[in-house]
Amino acid sequence: MIERGDGKTLAAIASLRLPARYDVIVAPPGKPSTKPRALNVALPALRGDFVVVYDAEDEPDRDQLRLAAAHFVGDPSLDCLQARLAIDNVEDSWIAEMFAIEYATLFDLINPGLAALGLPIALGGTSNHFRASTLRRIGGWDAWNVTEDADLGIRLAREGARVGALASDTREEAPNDLRGWFRQRVRWQKGWMQTLIVHSRQPVRFVRALGPARALCAAALIGGSVFGGLFGPALFLETLWRALRGDLAAAGVWRVLGDVAIYTLMASGLMTILIPALAAMRRRGLERLNGDLASLPVYYALICAASWTALVDLAIRPFHWAKTEHGRAGATTGGRVAARAEMVAGE
Numbered sequence: 001m002i003e004r005g006d007g008k009t010l011a012a013i014a015s016l017r018l019p020a021r022y023d024v025i026v027a028p029p030g031k032p033s034t035k036p037r038a039l040n041v042a043l044p045a046l047r048g049d050f051v052v053v054y055d056a057e058d059e060p061d062r063d064q065l066r067l068a069a070a071h072f073v074g075d076p077s078l079d080c081l082q083a084r085l086a087i088d089n090v091e092d093s094w095i096a097e098m099f100a101i102e103y104a105t106l107f108d109l110i111n112p113g114l115a116a117l118g119l120p121i122a123l124g125g126t127s128n129h130f131r132a133s134t135l136r137r138i139g140g141w142d143a144w145n146v147t148e149d150a151d152l153g154i155r156l157a158r159e160g161a162r163v164g165a166l167a168s169d170t171r172e173e174a175p176n177d178l179r180g181w182f183r184q185r186v187r188w189q190k191g192w193m194q195t196l197i198v199h200s201r202q203p204v205r206f207v208r209a210l211g212p213a214r215a216l217c218a219a220a221l222i223g224g225s226v227f228g229g230l231f232g233p234a235l236f237l238e239t240l241w242r243a244l245r246g247d248l249a250a251a252g253v254w255r256v257l258g259d260v261a262i263y264t265l266m267a268s269g270l271m272t273i274l275i276p277a278l279a280a281m282r283r284r285g286l287e288r289l290n291g292d293l294a295s296l297p298v299y300y301a302l303i304c305a306a307s308w309t310a311l312v313d314l315a316i317r318p319f320h321w322a323k324t325e326h327g328r329a330g331a332t333t334g335g336r337v338a339a340r341a342e343m344v345a346g347e
Helices: 006-015 035-045 062-072 094-115 132-137 148-158 180-198 203-210 212-245 253-284 285-316 331-347
Strands: 050-053 080-087 127-129 162-173
Touching: 006 062, 035 080, 035 148, 035 253, 050 062, 050 132, 050 285, 062 080, 062 127, 080 094, 094 162, 094 180, 094 285, 132 148, 148 162, 148 180, 148 203, 148 212, 180 212, 180 285, 203 212, 212 253, 253 285
Parallel strands: 080 162
Antiparallel strands: 050 127, 080 127
16 A cells, blocks of 8 residues: 655665465545545455555564464454564664564553453554454544544444454564654654544543443543643642652641542552563563653653643644654664575575
């Protein structure tokens, strides 16, 4: 799938002389110029029973397609599978390290847990495997949402589709500098705000479609990401300041009870961040990054800044898609070349 105006990519694809089994679909000019619109253009051309979305820079496990197909064939009630996304340029920078921790927590721990409990999942933007019939039934992607994956995950849940976690890795490149990370995170936070707005317009229908427990989980997943990004770091700093000020003894009973509740909530919030991160890092073999957890407050302060920027961006240019630059990773290059050489040698 390629946009007509992307001459460089069209030329690169032409130079590959792809076999006849590949179809290159060129999207006609139109608005919005987003990834989900391009996917919707390609959707009617699907000929198979299953479809997967990959980003161009992705390197999925060599058996991922066969593994996903086996899951679909073995479980007719399964509509979608989300593979694990793993960062392969971890050593590039502090930003890449924090990104790797974040991805390990989400794709190695949280998403599989939500899937096991039958709760809604906000999909990643890549390595999503679908039944083509399910995509057609729910109307494909929201072309106007700049995080179409988050919206699609909630819509799948509302339509009664079953989403599972696929135990297969797709390696991809994380932004390795603050500018690239910030642009990407602004788009992500803006898209989550769009998703929250769209799905909260009719709350009664939302609860009826999902059921009370699953609706509460979806609201916490989407709403927590939005409001946590906007207000979390500020509330944490305010609570920490009150704790260090140490004026509990001079306060009244209700003030003391309120402070205890706030401190308990803050401690619980920290544990819900740290414990999953530590567990996921151990599973992913990232224990060497344990020291980076001390800088989590700085990372979440940056997310807060990106969230407020996203709110302004949503008001000014709601459908603008800030593209992420790839091919900038330093530590990745050698590893990818070596991995490709190993795969060729193994074949």
